[in-house]
Every structure is written in C-alpha cells, then in structure tokens.
Amino acid sequence: MNKHIDSEISVKRLHKDVDFVHKKIFKLHPDLDRYITKEKLTFKFDSLKKSIQQPLKPNAFFFGISQVVGSIRQGHATIQPLQKQYTTKELKILNKRGKSPLSLLSYAFVNEELLIAKNFGKDSTLKVGTVIKSVAGITPQFLYTKYRKTEASDGYNTTYFQRGFARKFNTLLNLERPMADSIPIVFSYKDSIFEKTLTRTSEKAKVKKKSDKETKVAPVVVSKEAKEKQLLAKKALEKKKKIFGYDEVRKEFTRHLSYIPSDSSIAVLKIKSFTGGKEKVAYAHIFKEIEQKKVKSLVIDLRNNGGGSLPEIINLYRYIGQDFTTFVDTMKVTNRTGVVYNRYRNVPKTAMVIASPLITYLAVKELCSIKKSPFGYYYQKSKLTKRIQPRDNNFQGNVYVLINGASFSASAVFSANLKHLKRATFIGEETGGASKSTVAGVLPIMRLPHSKLKLRFGLMEIAVPHKTTVEGHGVYPDITLLPTKEDFEKNSDPELEWVIQKENELKAK
Structure with a gap:
C-alpha cells in the first residue's frame, strides 16, 4: 500500500473509480437527495470525469472525488485518503521510542488560530491556550484551507468545520509530512513567540544514573496487607475502565461523573463518545449515585462527542426523559439486501469462516426484519423505534446540555x-449533526478498485419523530456561547460557568 500511494493511476482507471462511487451511493444511500438533486449529483460525477485528463496519484485524486461526495452534504458520507501503513514490527519500534508528542495534545480552532485545548503530557511549558503557529513549517491555516472542502457537515451547518478540523489536525498533518521522532514547532503564548522541538522521548521520565558516590537508598518494605490493598485498588480501577470506557493515552474516562466543587448539588456528566465500555452498567452506576447524592441539577457535556451507539443514547434518554415517547422514526433503507450484505463487508475472512453459523443466523434474521412499506420504500423493523419508558430512578431535576x-x-x-x-437548556453552539435525521446505522468501508481510497457512508436513515421546520441545520442552543482564546488561556469554561451562575440565580429567588 505504501508503494501504491506514490504510484500514478491511469485516466481510464480513475474514471472507473468515479463510476464505482457513483453506482454505490445511488444504489445504497437511503436519503441521497435531501440536500442535492440526483440530477445535479450525477452532473458533478460526470464533470469530475471530464476534468481528469492525466494520470494522478491516489491522494491527488482524493481531492476531486471527496468534494463530489461532500456535495451530498451528509457528514457520514466521506472519502478517506491513503495513509502510510506501518507493520506490527515498525509500530513496536515506534512505541518503544515513546508516544508521539502531538498525540498528547488536543486542540481548538478559534478565529483561525489553532490553540492547545488540553495537554495530556508532562511538558509544562505547553500551556493551555498556546497558539501553534507552524509544525515542521506547515501552518494550521494552510491545512484548513487545503482540506476544508474534502468533507461535509450535515446540511448547511457551518459550526462543524472548525471543530472538526481541530480534532483531525494530527491526521491531516501526517498526510503532509511523514511521521518523525522529532518535530520542530513554532508556538505563541500571550504574544510571546518561541520555537521548540518535540520528540517522542520528551514525554518519558528521564532516569538519572546513580554515581558511585551516591548513597544507596534501602528499598521500602511493603506489608502483605498493603500489597493486597494495592492489588484490590488496581483491580477496581481496571474494572472501572472496562465499564466506563477509557483512553489510555490521554488518561480519560469515556463517561465521567463529577460535581461542581462549590456546589455538590450540580453534577456534570461528561460523555466523550457513545462508544466503548459497558454503557448499561455505567449509566446504572452513574444515576444510582446521582440519586443517592440527591443531585438537583445535571449538566450533560456533549461537546466534541462525535456520536456512536443508537441503543446507548436511547438508554441514556430513559434516565432523563419523563414521558413515554418514540425516540426514533422508521429506519429507512434502499433495498432488502444492501444493509445485510454490507454489515459484514469488513469482517476479516478468517473470522467470517469461524463465525459463519452465527453470522448466517443473524443475517437471515435481519433480512426478515426488512419490510417494504405501502408507500414503496423499505424499512427495518426494530425495537429501537418502539415507544420507550422512563426508568424508575428517572432524574427529575434541571438538565443542561x-x-x-x-x-x-x-x-x-x-x-x-x-x-x-423542552427537557433541557442547551448552551454552546449549533451541533454539527442535523436535528432532523442522520444517515448512519451501518457504515461499511468500501475500497475503490484502483485508487484504493476508502468510501464510507451510512445505509440507514435514522430520523427523530418530532421534526423542526428548519431544514439542514443542527440543534440550536438556547444560550449561544463560544469560548475565546482568552478563555483557554485562563483555563475557564464559559458554558459551564453560565450554568453555575444560572443555578445560583434560581437559588437566590
């Protein structure tokens, strides 16, 4: 694959790849013409073919085909460029050298400046709010401009792009420059510019060699009871990681419950993603604790949460929603076999052979669940579309999102x-995901036959039953608040601070 990245592909074969994408999307995408007519989309595919007059390398071709797919205006529909692949042996060598220092940073793109939003490493000179001016001579602004049109948000939303760029900065940077052990970076902090070279080894604690003159320190004797206590604590932590989900690099739980230091009656549930861990057990623990602590107000932090499991959000909703309701509408698909076949498209062949009896059973069961409606479209019968019942320990207090x-x-x-x-007050900015529906559910990855680029899009339209009149936009906040560069420098959280102030006002009445 690494050799293929630098190989030019003939015009004829590139045209075949365009046709491949055209055919797959028209055949399997269940809501293709929500934001663009099929005639206009076909015209774009044809125009792309006409524009390809000479052989191109895969990632050069990526810029054209990704923009056509992006014109569908549904964020799950993407073309992914080729990345350099590493063997297991090469990855082991890299890991021994230490973690990439950039993997220990998260970013925010504010007013066209890339800021350090969090530093998960040990380098205390890289403060939150520090501006990254350039990395190995490449500016964030260059990357943003170059890759801005290679993906789409849902509909006409614009808030997604800067947030999405901040999350994908390291990935885009790797497309422009090969992975290296040391990276020269120019920073700016409070108008002071400085340059620093970050290395893989910079995040590892340096072991000081003892000289012959140094006094040897006697080893600390740990009692049997203390060892058992440490072992139990380690097992408890590992169990918690499995239940709540955990990022080993950034040392963060996927689902984390905390309390406002000045007011323990306000709980903050930070959910980084609706994936990983054992969500049913996690939320049972979380809402049991909320009940025991008599929490009166709950903040659910979904900032930078890119989504995940539909069953999980339905389960979470049962702890918050106070009425019987239908959470999602009929899930539309384009035909009876497309979802079933493509669900197992990316399962390794060995696993397919080993699990063939189970996969056959599940495939037949799912095939039987797909029906044709009297209106001519296909849909999948699912318990997820049934009315849901609130939990017995349903939270009754104020909710902020x-x-x-x-x-x-x-x-x-x-x-x-x-x-x-109207169950919650929303603070922040418009969501990047659409408020009416999303096309996801099953998201197979399809390799284009000649360029080997990855095509990915959803096969199921998942719509909410109660739709707004606004087309092509996300969920709007009740209170619009955008963190500034100064907020990051002061390590302040204006959205959460608004909630605290609001709660104080309510208590004062």
Missing part, C-alpha cells in the same frame, strides 16, 4: 429529542 459544532450523529439525535420535549 453543553453542545458545539463537533457534537455529531448520535449526539445530535439525542439532543434533538431533549430539545423537542
């Missing part, structure tokens, strides 16, 4: 339902 442009897919579906029922 923090959202931003990177709140996408399942995050937007969850928010749209809460918004319609």
Whole structure:
C-alpha cells in the first residue's frame, strides 16, 4: 500500500473509480437527495470525469472525488485518503521510542488560530491556550484551507468545520509530512513567540544514573496487607475502565461523573463518545449515585462527542426523559439486501469462516426484519423505534446540555429529542449533526478498485419523530456561547460557568 500511494493511476482507471462511487451511493444511500438533486449529483460525477485528463496519484485524486461526495452534504458520507501503513514490527519500534508528542495534545480552532485545548503530557511549558503557529513549517491555516472542502457537515451547518478540523489536525498533518521522532514547532503564548522541538522521548521520565558516590537508598518494605490493598485498588480501577470506557493515552474516562466543587448539588456528566465500555452498567452506576447524592441539577457535556451507539443514547434518554415517547422514526433503507450484505463487508475472512453459523443466523434474521412499506420504500423493523419508558430512578431535576459544532450523529439525535420535549437548556453552539435525521446505522468501508481510497457512508436513515421546520441545520442552543482564546488561556469554561451562575440565580429567588 505504501508503494501504491506514490504510484500514478491511469485516466481510464480513475474514471472507473468515479463510476464505482457513483453506482454505490445511488444504489445504497437511503436519503441521497435531501440536500442535492440526483440530477445535479450525477452532473458533478460526470464533470469530475471530464476534468481528469492525466494520470494522478491516489491522494491527488482524493481531492476531486471527496468534494463530489461532500456535495451530498451528509457528514457520514466521506472519502478517506491513503495513509502510510506501518507493520506490527515498525509500530513496536515506534512505541518503544515513546508516544508521539502531538498525540498528547488536543486542540481548538478559534478565529483561525489553532490553540492547545488540553495537554495530556508532562511538558509544562505547553500551556493551555498556546497558539501553534507552524509544525515542521506547515501552518494550521494552510491545512484548513487545503482540506476544508474534502468533507461535509450535515446540511448547511457551518459550526462543524472548525471543530472538526481541530480534532483531525494530527491526521491531516501526517498526510503532509511523514511521521518523525522529532518535530520542530513554532508556538505563541500571550504574544510571546518561541520555537521548540518535540520528540517522542520528551514525554518519558528521564532516569538519572546513580554515581558511585551516591548513597544507596534501602528499598521500602511493603506489608502483605498493603500489597493486597494495592492489588484490590488496581483491580477496581481496571474494572472501572472496562465499564466506563477509557483512553489510555490521554488518561480519560469515556463517561465521567463529577460535581461542581462549590456546589455538590450540580453534577456534570461528561460523555466523550457513545462508544466503548459497558454503557448499561455505567449509566446504572452513574444515576444510582446521582440519586443517592440527591443531585438537583445535571449538566450533560456533549461537546466534541462525535456520536456512536443508537441503543446507548436511547438508554441514556430513559434516565432523563419523563414521558413515554418514540425516540426514533422508521429506519429507512434502499433495498432488502444492501444493509445485510454490507454489515459484514469488513469482517476479516478468517473470522467470517469461524463465525459463519452465527453470522448466517443473524443475517437471515435481519433480512426478515426488512419490510417494504405501502408507500414503496423499505424499512427495518426494530425495537429501537418502539415507544420507550422512563426508568424508575428517572432524574427529575434541571438538565443542561453543553453542545458545539463537533457534537455529531448520535449526539445530535439525542439532543434533538431533549430539545423537542423542552427537557433541557442547551448552551454552546449549533451541533454539527442535523436535528432532523442522520444517515448512519451501518457504515461499511468500501475500497475503490484502483485508487484504493476508502468510501464510507451510512445505509440507514435514522430520523427523530418530532421534526423542526428548519431544514439542514443542527440543534440550536438556547444560550449561544463560544469560548475565546482568552478563555483557554485562563483555563475557564464559559458554558459551564453560565450554568453555575444560572443555578445560583434560581437559588437566590
């Protein structure tokens, strides 16, 4: 694959790849003409073919085909460029050298400046709010301009792009420059510009060699009881990681419950993603604790949550929504076999052979669940579309939801339902995911036959039953707040601070 990245592909074969994408999308995408007519989309595919007059390398071809797919204006529909591949042996060598220093940073793109939003490493000189001016001579602004049109948000939304760019900065940077052990970076902090070379080894603690003159320190004797206590604590932590989900690089739980230091009656549930962990057990623990602590107000932080599992957001909703309701509408598909076949498209062949009896059973069962409606479209019967019942320990207090442009897919579906029922106050900015529906569910990856680029799009239209009159936009906040560069420098959180101030006002009445 690495050799293929630098190989030119003939015009004829590139045209075949364009036809491949055209055919797959028209055959399998269940909501293709929501934001563009099929005639206009076909014209774009034809125009792309006419524009290809000479052989191109795969990632040069990527810029053209990705913009055509992006014109569908549905964020799950993407073309992915080729990345350099590493063997298992090469990855082991890289890991021994230490983690990439950029993987220990998260970013925010504010007013066309890339800021350090969090530093998960040990380098204390890289403060939150520091501006990254350039990396190995490449500016963030260059990357943003170059790749801006290679992906789409849902509909006409614009808040997604800057948030999405901040999340994908490291990936885009790797497309422009090969992975290296040391990276020269120019920073700016409070108008002071400085340059620093970050290395893989910079994040590892340096072991000081003892000289012959140094006094040897006697080893600390740990009692048997202390060892057992440490072992139990380690097992408890590992169990918690499995239940709540955990990022080993950034040392963060996927689902984390905390409390406002000055007021323990306000709980903050930060959900980084609706994936990983054992969500049913996690939420059972979380809402049991909320009940025991007599929490009166709950903040659900969905900022930068890119989505995930539909069953998970339905389960979470049962702890918050106070009425019997239908959470999602009929899930539309284009035909009876497309979803079933493509669900297992990316399963390794060995696993397919080993699990063939189970996969056959599940495939037949799913095939039987896909029906044709009297109106001519196909849909999948699912328990997820049935009316849901609130939990017995359903939270009854005030609910606030923090959202931003990177709140996408399942995050937007969850928010749209809460918004319609007026169950929560929303603070932040418009979600990147649409408020009416998302096309996801099954998201197979299809390799283009000649360029080997990856095509990915959803096969199921998942719509909320209660739709707004606004077309092509996300869930709007009740209170619009955007963090500034100064907020990052002061390590302040204006969205959360608004909630605290609001709660104080309510208590003062």
